[in-house]
Amino acid sequence: MPCPQRREHKVIVGAHVSIAGGVENAVENAQFIGCETFQIFTKNQNQWKEKHYNASEIKKFKSALSSSNQDPNHLAAHDSYLINLCATDLEKLKKSRTAFLNEINRCTDLNLAYLIFHPGSHMEKGEEWGLRLISENLLWAIEASPESNVLLLLETTAGQGTNLGYKIGHLKTIINTVNKPERLGICIDTCHLFAAGYELRGEKGYQNTFQLITQEIGLENIYAFHLNDSKKDLGTRVDRHEVIGEGYIGEDLFRNLMNDDRFKNLPGFLEIPGGEESFKNCLVRLKGFRRSSG
Ligand SMILES: [Zn+2]
Numbered sequence: 001m002p003c004p005q006r007r008e009h010k011v012i013v014g015a016h017v018s019i020a021g022g023v024e025n026a027v028e029n030a031q032f033i034g035c036e037t038f039q040i041f042t043k044n045q046n047q048w049k050e051k052h053y054n055a056s057e058i059k060k061f062k063s064a065l066s067s068s069n070q071d072p073n074h075l076a077a078h079d080s081y082l083i084n085l086c087a088t089d090l091e092k093l094k095k096s097r098t099a100f101l102n103e104i105n106r107c108t109d110l111n112l113a114y115l116i117f118h119p120g121s122h123m124e125k126g127e128e129w130g131l132r133l134i135s136e137n138l139l140w141a142i143e144a145s146p147e148s149n150v151l152l153l154l155e156t157t158a159g160q161g162t163n164l165g166y167k168i169g170h171l172k173t174i175i176n177t178v179n180k181p182e183r184l185g186i187c188i189d190t191c192h193l194f195a196a197g198y199e200l201r202g203e204k205g206y207q208n209t210f211q212l213i214t215q216e217i218g219l220e221n222i223y224a225f226h227l228n229d230s231k232k233d234l235g236t237r238v239d240r241h242e243v244i245g246e247g248y249i250g251e252d253l254f255r256n257l258m259n260d261d262r263f264k265n266l267p268g269f270l271e272i273p274g275g276e277e278s279f280k281n282c283l284v285r286l287k288g289f290r291r292s293s294g
């Protein structure tokens, strides 16, 4: 049963968990480390090999979920790392499009709320070119899955290599071009955002950056967070996640986020190193940051 206290929650905290041995195992893994909700890969993220869930797998997942206290309305999948929605190689682009549509379909089958993905890498063909192609392919995928309620969430990136999404303006361009607000939004990865050059430390850094994002993208388009500290400093454009409070960002950001009424009831997923112990500790700490509102 949904916990009535959940109403009080600001950011709902969870983590990326494994589906090894069956997707239903994700639920137990999430429970074990203290998640309130969770994120998964719906298949091996490093292979093109496809996966379709059959009725019995879906049933097992849903029944594990209903006998857990995980919030079923904020479950997320992260797409495969191989997908590039602006690949320059035509064969790779075709594969990416098909794989992305299959990602959406698996989320639909499992009733996951969000599919979180990195926009794409333009491979030296230029940012404008890349953003246009990503927008076209997203529109195609949205139109090819008209029955789906899955929200596609563009993730902010650190901007390694030719990765797009390290500027808030990139996400704004894609969202405006696709113009399907009921199907497309954003996920803010705190490590990526910081590595991309957006200050998140101190009250001023926090307020300025989130004011900029809400002005550019609109508060209503922010659906989720990846809650990660950063092993690399501001503006390095290197993507290395760190345990909360042990990286360059520090714990104040997370304390701020956990108590920000603008982000009430949005999910935040940890993607940090250190395995189960590290997830457990960080989830306890994040929950501890919440101040009870009067
Ligand atoms: Zn992330």
Ligand SMILES: [Zn+2]
Binding pocket: 189, 191, 192, 239, 240, 241
């Ligand atoms: Zn990352």
